[in-house]
Amino acid sequence: MTIYHFVGIKGTGMSGLAQILHDAGETVQGSDVEKTFFTEEALKQKSIPIYPFSKSNIKPGLTVIAGNAFKDDHEEIVEAKTLGLPIYRYHEFLGEWLSQYTSIAVTGAHGKTSTTGLLAHVLDQTYSISYLIGDGTGLGHANSEYFVFEACEYRRHFLAYKPDYAIMTNIDFDHPDYFTSVDDVFNAFQEMADQVKKGIVACGDDEYLQKIQAKVPVLYYGFEESNDFQAKHISEVASGTQFDVFVRNNFYETFTIPTYGKHSVLNALAVIALCHYEGMQAEDIRHLATFGGVKRRFSEKKKSNQIIIDDYAHHPKEIEATIDAIRKKYPNRQVTAIFQPHTYTRTKMFLQEFANALKLADFVYLCDIFGSARELAGKLSIEDLQALVPNSKLLTLDTTDELKDNKSGVLVFMGAGDIQKYQIAYEEIG
Structure with missing residues (x-):
């Protein structure tokens, strides 16, 4: 019997993949740091064992799946090599596993987690499917017709996949610790496009995606007239956002989604295009309206008279999109943005763009930069960003009571x- 051991099982992709293998009847275990992550709860609910990192976890008979955040000199990976065990990187294993299904990769600089979750939700109402979402959610069925998964461009990891279909939401410069320019990012997506077997659904409003060359059909979606699937007559309603869809300039259907902002419409349009291409009926695609969202993407709760939102936005365009969605949903409320930059390289590259995006809020609080294990801190500090955002304040775990204002x-x-530790600290204040 094969036992799969996940090195770094609390990672968002790793957690989801572990759940898929568990659901498919495989024996799964894993290890990680003892710090609590939001991905753990689902693993615990499925009684998947999680151990502290130790080379003693690695025993003969295991198949090891290593998270991409961990280098080859990690003690468990070294031990696995010493014992001669099969070792896969996350993306390598996933690339082999998904070959048994009709696979749909969702990729793009922004919006891929929300789009993956939305597509999985809609398909799951009609078909038996498996899915792997970048918020740490995974579900497997042995008899699945479709496998929906998030495919990350970082370090060109998505080139491990040869999917039947790909949804491409946008191309933008991110991960400056790896990519040299937006053209370098485009080249990676072009390589990905060359590996797709049946069809690509791409945002035609994105100037880079318009240049994608492919051996398979490319369906374009967006707001512009030139798209195969176009959204028109967009309006905010009590239950979310309503819009009409035109297929090659012919009216198709009116849809409602429970979210706000133009980026949400584009995500939904990508799902509609894929489902339409696969022959689904409009009444089945309308399950868009019952989507409950994914973790850490506009996740809402109330504290007294305040609305508290948790969001993964970590790129200037994502911050703009999140604040835009808040303005549409809560037009009469003031917005306080509490932002923690992620990685020194990204913060340095987009310092002015971050400042411009944050200025869209009424009040801004900044938390210390969250550095990555893959980089050195350098000379940059949160004060460099604060200097570009007038009236912004620094937030610590001891000063969260200021958010009451x-x-x-x-x-x-x-x-x-x-x-999230700042959010938790604030919520714990009476």
């Missing part, structure tokens, strides 16, 4: 590091 406002905690 926006009494009936929206507080949005944004970042890809451990921003």
Whole structure:
């Protein structure tokens, strides 16, 4: 019997993949740091064992799946090599596993987690599917027709996949610790496009995606007339956002989604295009309206008269999109942005862009930069960003009570590091 051991099982992709293998009847265990992550709860619910990192976890008979955050000199990976065990990197294993399904990769600089979750939700109402979402959620069925998964471009990891379909939401410069320019990012997506077997669904409003060359059909979606799938007559309604979809300039259907902002419409349009191409009926695609969202993407709760939102936004364009969605949903409330930059390289590269995006909020609090294990801190500090955002303040775990000042406002905690500890500290204040 094969036992799969995950090195870094609390990672978002790793957690989801571990759940998929567990659901498919495999024996799964893993290890990680003892710090608590939001991905743990689902693993615990499925009784998947999680051990502290130790080379003693590695025993003969294991198949090891190593998270991409851990280098080859990690003690468990070294021990696995010493014992001659099969070792896969996360993306390598996933690339082999998904070959048994009709696979749909969702990729892009922004919006891929929300789009993956939305597509999985809609398909799951009609078909038996498996899915792997970048918020740490995974579900497997042995008899699945479709496998929906998030495919990350970082370090070109998505080139381990040869999916039947790919949704491409956008191309933008990010991960400056790896990519040299937006053209370098484009080249990676072009390589990915060359590996798709049946069809690509791409945002036609994105100037870079318009240049993608492919051997398979490319369906474009967006707001512009030139797209195969176009959204028109967009309006905010009590339950979310409503819009009409035109397929090659012919009216198709009116849809409602329970979210706000143009980026949400584009995500939904990508799902509609893929499902339409696969022959699904409009009444089945309308399950868009019942989507409950994914973790850490505009996750809301109330504290007294305040709305508290937790969001993964960690790029200037994502911050803009999140604040835009808040303005549309809560037009009469003031917005307090609490932002923790993620990685020194990204913060340095987009310092002015971050400042410009944060100025869209009424009040701004900044938390210390969350550095990555893959980089050196350098000379940059949070004060460099603060200097570019007038009237912004620095926030520590001891000063979160200041957030009470926006009494009936929206507080949005944004970042890809451990921003949630500031939110928790604030929520624990009476």
